[in-house]
């Protein structure tokens with residue numbers, strides 16, 4: 481059978497320590513129809529098994545979308561070369577042998593992970609959110625997007641070797657803070673952090689605005705039921721970047737931990753989701769530190785009803 485994706489397929493190998501192969505694939509055919517794999521990725525992303533190809537019709541790539549596809553294609557060797565250093569926080573974890581870069585057109589987020597080892601980019605969304613692919617800002621930005629998503633791939637590989645029990649919405653929130661915190665650490669541009677891990681003035685202002693939100697949400701999540709929890713989790717890592725109370729807050733703490741050397745992050749990966757409470761107590765000021773300490777300690781109460 482004719483496979484249009486093969487026309488565009490390209491693999492790039494990192495010959496370094498981990499031997500990661502990056503394989504580029506299209507989630508659309510030459511005549512603009514979405515592929516079953518892209519539909520599966522969207523179903524997974526949206527938690528909507530009913531999504532079907534018929535919803536999207538057929539739409540060949542615009543010139544702008546093609547420019548994003550070409551930019552990503554030219555980045556493949558650069559990204560393959562980045563995989564070793566991106567793996568530094570994950571000591572002794574073997575990344576998947578092949579990571580697929582799946583380019584799709586409608587319905588996705590700008591970048592997201594599907595299953596264990598597929599990084600999806602929605603070309604339409606990239607153009608819509610960030611404009612022309614070939615601006616200097618976007619040529620750098622797309623590297624950070626890859627780094628962010630590849631970090632999620634690594635965290636999934638880590639979890640397979642270090643099973644983590646997530647038994648409550650509170651556990652889920654801590655896990656999201658950890659994984660999205662590290663992912664968003666990779667998203668930080670020089671607007672946020674200098675090369676040696678010093679926060680910029682802008683970052684400090686945003687962090688002091690986000691920290692009370694982090695404490696309020698995490699403390700409330702400690703005993704929240706499912707319905708209440710869904711509301712409390714809002715904005716943890718979705719929505720405007722500067723309002724991500726979980727992901728950006730933790731990313732900025734991790735940047736100060738790393739001080740430009742990602743080996744300093746290994747202990748926070750190894751600490752798992754509970755480590756977020758320790759990290760918070762290290763960086764939060766005065767009263768907020770006390771509140772999160774109480775939240776952490778209350779979790780150790782063996783039976784409910786005493787607090």
Ligand SMILES: [Zn+2]
Nearest residue numbers: 628632660663
């Ligand atoms: Zn993410």
